[in-house]
Amino acid sequence: MNILGISGSPRRHQTTDRLVQEVLSAVEGETEFISLAGRKISPCTACMACVKDNTCKIRDDMAELRPKIMEADGLVFGAPNFFSNLNGLSHCFLERFCQFRHLADGKLLAGKPVAIVSTGTLQPEIPGEIIARTLPYYQMEHVGTVSAQGAAACFTCGFGETCTIGAVRGMYGKGVQITPDLIPNLDQQPEACQEARLLGKKLAERLRQKRAAGPSPA
Numbered sequence: 001m002n003i004l005g006i007s008g009s010p011r012r013h014q015t016t017d018r019l020v021q022e023v024l025s026a027v028e029g030e031t032e033f034i035s036l037a038g039r040k041i042s043p044c045t046a047c048m049a050c051v052k053d054n055t056c057k058i059r060d061d062m063a064e065l066r067p068k069i070m071e072a073d074g075l076v077f078g079a080p081n082f083f084s085n086l087n088g089l090s091h092c093f094l095e096r097f098c099q100f101r102h103l104a105d106g107k108l109l110a111g112k113p114v115a116i117v118s119t120g121t122l123q124p125e126i127p128g129e130i131i132a133r134t135l136p137y138y139q140m141e142h143v144g145t146v147s148a149q150g151a152a153a154c155f156t157c158g159f160g161e162t163c164t165i166g167a168v169r170g171m172y173g174k175g176v177q178i179t180p181d182l183i184p185n186l187d188q189q190p191e192a193c194q195e196a197r198l199l200g201k202k203l204a205e206r207l208r209q210k211r212a213a214g215p216s217p218a
């Protein structure tokens with residue numbers, strides 16, 4: 001069993017990274033965690049150069065990730081909420097799955113189970129909803145989603161206490177003082193960590209079921 005965990009957050013070691021790793025921690029088998037932070041993942045340009053061989057021709061870090069995605073038995077993919085949407089890095093990553101939609105009725109990833117990690121200071125469920133709507137385009141199976149509250153950059157930008165339009169003022173009102181216990185942290189959300197581990201077990205069990213059932217008929 002080979003499970004690939006990918007975090008689309010541009011910030012390393014934060015809530016999205018950690019929650020993806022919590023899911024992986026419950027999987028009995030080979031796992032690998034990859035952060036997209038610092039990687040160059042361009043958006044799909046709709047050039048259609050991948051039509052003949054299912055391989056994207058854009059030269060960036062997606063080329064390194066392609067074989068890992070193909071070889072993985074299942075995926076854990078996490079992304080944060082940016083402006084009530086999927087963050088750009090994660091969106092570009094999913095767009096580039098277009099290279100798997102051609103030849104053989106687009107079944108290169110068909111049936112591959114995916115566990116979703118969704119985070120955000122406000123409405124942490126939004127990224128997960130967007131990812132779940134995207135998976136059917138690649139005929140992938142949505143196994144489940146876990147959400148947790150993450151810390152918006154407003155908490156550490158240096159102006160969070162005085163900014164009138166930031167997340168801190170929006171959550172706590174005027175005159176708030178940012179203290180460590182006020183900043184959303186996964187350590188304060190044991191129920192989310194437990195849910196993540198349960199999702200990891202569910203993903204592993206789904207893979208065992210698929211293996212026992214044998215290959216799908218052509």
